[in-house]
Amino acid sequence: MAQGLDGDVFEAAAATVEEAFELALAKAGLTREEAMFEVLSQGRDVIPGEHVSAAVARVRVTRVAPEAVAARRHLEDLLARMEVEATVSVVRPAQAEPGSEESAPVMLEVEGSDLGVLIGWRGESLRALQTVINLMVSQHTPGAPRVIVDVAHYRERRERSVAQIARRVAADVVRTGRPASLDPMPPYERRAVHIALADDPLVVTQSVDVDEARRVTISLASSAPPGRYTVGSS
Amino acid sequence: MPDYGQLVSFMVSQIVSEPEAVTVEVEQDGHRAIVRVRTSPADLGKVIGRNGRHIEAIRTVVKAASLRSRDWVHVEVRD
Numbered sequence: 001m002a003q004g005l006d007g008d009v010f011e012a013a014a015a016t017v018e019e020a021f022e023l024a025l026a027k028a029g030l031t032r033e034e035a036m037f038e039v040l041s042q043g044r045d046v047i048p049g050e051h052v053s054a055a056v057a058r059v060r061v062t063r064v065a066p067e068a069v070a071a072r073r074h075l076e077d078l079l080a081r082m083e084v085e086a087t088v089s090v091v092r093p094a095q096a097e098p099g100s101e102e103s104a105p106v107m108l109e110v111e112g113s114d115l116g117v118l119i120g121w122r123g124e125s126l127r128a129l130q131t132v133i134n135l136m137v138s139q140h141t142p143g144a145p146r147v148i149v150d151v152a153h154y155r156e157r158r159e160r161s162v163a164q165i166a167r168r169v170a171a172d173v174v175r176t177g178r179p180a181s182l183d184p185m186p187p188y189e190r191r192a193v194h195i196a197l198a199d200d201p202l203v204v205t206q207s208v209d210v211d212e213a214r215r216v217t218i219s220l221a222s223s224a225p226p227g228r229y230t231v232g233s234s
Numbered sequence: 235m236p237d238y239g240q241l242v243s244f245m246v247s248q249i250v251s252e253p254e255a256v257t258v259e260v261e262q263d264g265h266r267a268i269v270r271v272r273t274s275p276a277d278l279g280k281v282i283g284r285n286g287r288h289i290e291a292i293r294t295v296v297k298a299a300s301l302r303s304r305d306w307v308h309v310e311v312r313d
Binding site: 074077078081082083084117118120124125127128129131132135136139140 | 235236237240241244245248250251280287288290291292297298299301302
């Protein structure tokens with residue numbers, strides 16, 4: 001069974017997702033505030049006038065760590081003062097950092113309509129929100145896990161698209177034998193590049209330069225002599 | 235239009251060790267506002283951050299909040 005932030009996981013099944021959540025919360029003895037929700041399988045949509053058979057909604061409820069509850073409150077309070085209408089939920093981080101010794105980060109997902117201002121140019125506002133929330137959390141709870149903020153799945157989408165770019169550039173590097181450098185990226189996007197190419201034995205990735213200019217270079221692995229490999233029909 | 239004084243005061247108070255020492259003054263003129271924050275000298279470094287990273291994040295959040303009402307807000311900090 002999947003590990004929760006502190007391991008308290010409860011599953012329940014019912015006719016609809018909402019009922020299943022109610023059931024799981026009751027089973028866990030948790031309020032909505034203290035829980036993280038996941039839908040394991042959707043029930044069937046109820047079609048008016050039709051008898052719906054035994055389609056079952058299954059859900060999982062995980063008790064979230066007190067620091068995660070606190071982090072969410074900080075973000076909700078901040079958004080209210082920014083006069084932005086949105087909901088904040090604690091979600092399971094998409095991918096664990098390989099080889100990381102750190103405790104699992106808390107991930108907050110902000111959802112609502114028209115949240116572009118919270119993302120900003122190339123995610124600038126999103127990163128600022130995250131910086132401020134982390135300062136608040138560490139002031140109140142020293143040693144608390146890092147908080148990752150995502151807005152309207154922006155991070156998730158960016159990570160997927162930089163991984164795609166990375167694989168395309170890696171194919172060029174393998175074909176030409178010449179190293180390539182990607183555009184400067186923030187840390188989590190660089191991490192997505194490293195992860196995307198970690199399993200590729202033909203190339204190695206490395207972050208170079210500092211601050212705003214920090215970017216990933218992709219070069220042939222030393223065990224992969226140039227010109228020996230071909231990609232596609234070229 | 236968001237209350238910029240309150241927004242800045244909230245962020246700063248939550249990240250310093252002496253929130254009672256935080257004062258915020260707002261000079262507002264239509265769509266332009268200047269927010270002046272003061273903290274205890276001991277907390278100034280925390281509000282500014284290394285290379286101004288923290289105050290820049292605070293300014294960026296304020297800017298994000300000001301976009302919809304097309305305001306221009308400047309945030310200043312001192313002890």
